[in-house]
Amino acid sequence: MSRLEVKALTHVYSQGTPFEKTAVQDLDLTVESGGTVALIGHTGSGKSTLISHLNALLKPTSGTVLLDGEDIFASKAAIRSARFRVGVVFQYPEYQLFEQTVFADIAYGPKNLKLDSTEVDRRVRQAAAAVGLEESLFDQSPLELSGGQKRRTAIAGVLAMEPEFLVLDEPTAGLDPAGREELLEELFRWQAQRGAAILLVTHDMSIANRCQRLLVMAEGRLIMDGTPRAVFAQSEKLLSVGLDLPGAAHIAQLLRQAGLALPPSLYTVEELADAILSLRGKEGAPC
Amino acid sequence: MLKDITLGQYFPGDTPVHRLDPRTKLVLTLVYIVAIFLIGSWGGYALTAAALAAVTALAHIRPRALFRGLKPLVFIILFTAVLNLFFTPGEDYLFHWRFISVTYTGLKRAVAMVLRVMLLVSGTFLLTYTTSPLAITDGLERLLSPLKKLHVPVYELSLMMCIALRFIPTLIEETDRIMSAQKARGADLETGTLPERARALLPLLIPLFISSFRRADELALAMECRCYNGGQGRTRMKQLHMAGRDIAAFGCGALFVAAILILRRLGI
Numbered sequence: 001m002s003r004l005e006v007k008a009l010t011h012v013y014s015q016g017t018p019f020e021k022t023a024v025q026d027l028d029l030t031v032e033s034g035g036t037v038a039l040i041g042h043t044g045s046g047k048s049t050l051i052s053h054l055n056a057l058l059k060p061t062s063g064t065v066l067l068d069g070e071d072i073f074a075s076k077a078a079i080r081s082a083r084f085r086v087g088v089v090f091q092y093p094e095y096q097l098f099e100q101t102v103f104a105d106i107a108y109g110p111k112n113l114k115l116d117s118t119e120v121d122r123r124v125r126q127a128a129a130a131v132g133l134e135e136s137l138f139d140q141s142p143l144e145l146s147g148g149q150k151r152r153t154a155i156a157g158v159l160a161m162e163p164e165f166l167v168l169d170e171p172t173a174g175l176d177p178a179g180r181e182e183l184l185e186e187l188f189r190w191q192a193q194r195g196a197a198i199l200l201v202t203h204d205m206s207i208a209n210r211c212q213r214l215l216v217m218a219e220g221r222l223i224m225d226g227t228p229r230a231v232f233a234q235s236e237k238l239l240s241v242g243l244d245l246p247g248a249a250h251i252a253q254l255l256r257q258a259g260l261a262l263p264p265s266l267y268t269v270e271e272l273a274d275a276i277l278s279l280r281g282k283e284g285a286p287c
Numbered sequence: 288m289l290k291d292i293t294l295g296q297y298f299p300g301d302t303p304v305h306r307l308d309p310r311t312k313l314v315l316t317l318v319y320i321v322a323i324f325l326i327g328s329w330g331g332y333a334l335t336a337a338a339l340a341a342v343t344a345l346a347h348i349r350p351r352a353l354f355r356g357l358k359p360l361v362f363i364i365l366f367t368a369v370l371n372l373f374f375t376p377g378e379d380y381l382f383h384w385r386f387i388s389v390t391y392t393g394l395k396r397a398v399a400m401v402l403r404v405m406l407l408v409s410g411t412f413l414l415t416y417t418t419s420p421l422a423i424t425d426g427l428e429r430l431l432s433p434l435k436k437l438h439v440p441v442y443e444l445s446l447m448m449c450i451a452l453r454f455i456p457t458l459i460e461e462t463d464r465i466m467s468a469q470k471a472r473g474a475d476l477e478t479g480t481l482p483e484r485a486r487a488l489l490p491l492l493i494p495l496f497i498s499s500f501r502r503a504d505e506l507a508l509a510m511e512c513r514c515y516n517g518g519q520g521r522t523r524m525k526q527l528h529m530a531g532r533d534i535a536a537f538g539c540g541a542l543f544v545a546a547i548l549i550l551r552r553l554g555i
Binding site for chain 1: 461464467468469473474475489493494497498
């Protein structure tokens with residue numbers, strides 16, 4: 001089992017100029033392989049800065065990032081190895097496509113790993129299958145694909161590196177609801193099959209509450225860390241940093257304010273429905 | 288990082304210098320550049336430096352910002368200095384060893400050249416620090432408008448310049464983003480032989496080109512949706528007006544040039 005640890009990480013942009021800005025402050029975090037984690041926070045809360053440290057794209061102003069106990073900034077080789085072990089898919093990854101064919105684009109990462117061609121071939125096919133790209137598309141130019149297919153190609157390009165930690169920044173932004181659902185399913189399936197860890201950066205609470213663990217960032221700090229149930233139970237705190245509640249939790253809160261004795265920490269539609277039905281059973285009154 | 292490039296960075300403000308008409312500032316900058324080449328005495332350099340310091344203070348620009356602008360030019364400045372120091376012919380040796388010789392004239396000329404380049408660059412930086420790129424293009428367009436009679440497409444040129452300026456920061460950001468994305472896929476931009484490194488740039492350049500074309504397309508579409516049809520008959524939201532302070536500024540400029548010329552004649 002692999003471990004990714006962030007220790008006392010601080011990152012300050014443009015230090016020493018009038019534009020100085022502290023994006024991440026004294027942040028500690030440990031993620032182990034085999035889980036699904038969602039990172040939520042308002043725009044400008046430091047999420048993107050944080051994830052750029054996880055694969056050594058940004059150097060911390062102070063603090064470290066450890067991968068299985070080793071500092072990923074220790075040497076050039078360590079940085080390189082971190083880039084392959086921690087795959088990062090940035091927002092709108094389709095803008096990074098550049099090869100002449102879909103196959104070649106997905107193969108770019110594995111080729112940088114200096115793998116032999118049969119292994120590259122295997123990984124490309126597996127990654128494409130994981131995100132539901134048909135092999136008939138392999139010879140097409142990635143620029144001729146539809147938006148959703150482009151996104152899948154770009155994500156497959158990172159999956160093909162077979163990272164132990166997969167970080168995705170808003171992977172479903174700009175997709176239609178059906179496409180969003182499909183992509184999430186595929187990603188979670190991939191995660192479960194490989195025993196890797198997924199870290200999803202998102203604004204969308206309906207995505208966040210499908211992960212096993214929730215991290216909430218505000219103003220460069222990690223302010224909450226726990227199961228979705230524990231985090232969504234603290235609705236006041238979430239709302240105070242400009243975040244929403246999932247739909248069901250929001251409705252539960254409104255019903256509580258209207259005087260219904262609903263238990264705290266409801267956040268899925270099923271739970272809410274059960275709770276309301278059980279109330280009805282008790283009091284026999286129509287809701 | 289790439290973001291730290293201060294090329295033509297504008298510091299918004301509301302000082303007399305900021306409020307000057309961009310045309311005034313452009314013309315005065317031109318006058319200033321010509322004046323620097325008319326300097327013929329140490330007194331002239333002192334006066335120019337004092338004038339520059341006065342305008343900098345008036346514009347509330349921190350001197351540090353001006354020096355930061357000079358940073359990328361350190362090499363050129365040093366090169367000029369060394370060239371003048373060692374390769375000025377003369378008899379008044381300060382130092383002489385085999386084929387290396389430094390003359391007093393050479394030393395003087397080296398110092399003068401360094402001063403000249405520094406004054407020149409920081410003066411023009413002052414223009415871009417206190418005038419928004421939009422105002423500069425606007426001013427340029429108005430200044431060049433007599434050329435329209437010679438069928439020079441002044442309006443189109445200024446529009447092109449305007450768009451180019453507008454998209455520099457956007458492209459820098461985009462480059463940063465694509466670079467991160469490709470590095471995350473194990474791209475190695477730093478090591479390797481020259482041809483290898485050139486090839487390693489492709490994953491960066493191709494997406495950048497594609498997105499530039501896409502942006503240009505979107506911009507053209509947006510302009511057409513707003514019924515853009517060229518410069519003919521267009522009115523402006525921000526009219527340029529010459530005011531009393533512009534005349535005062537021109538007066539100061541004229542005095543400055545006269546003083547430089549007098550100092551040159553007197554040899555002070």
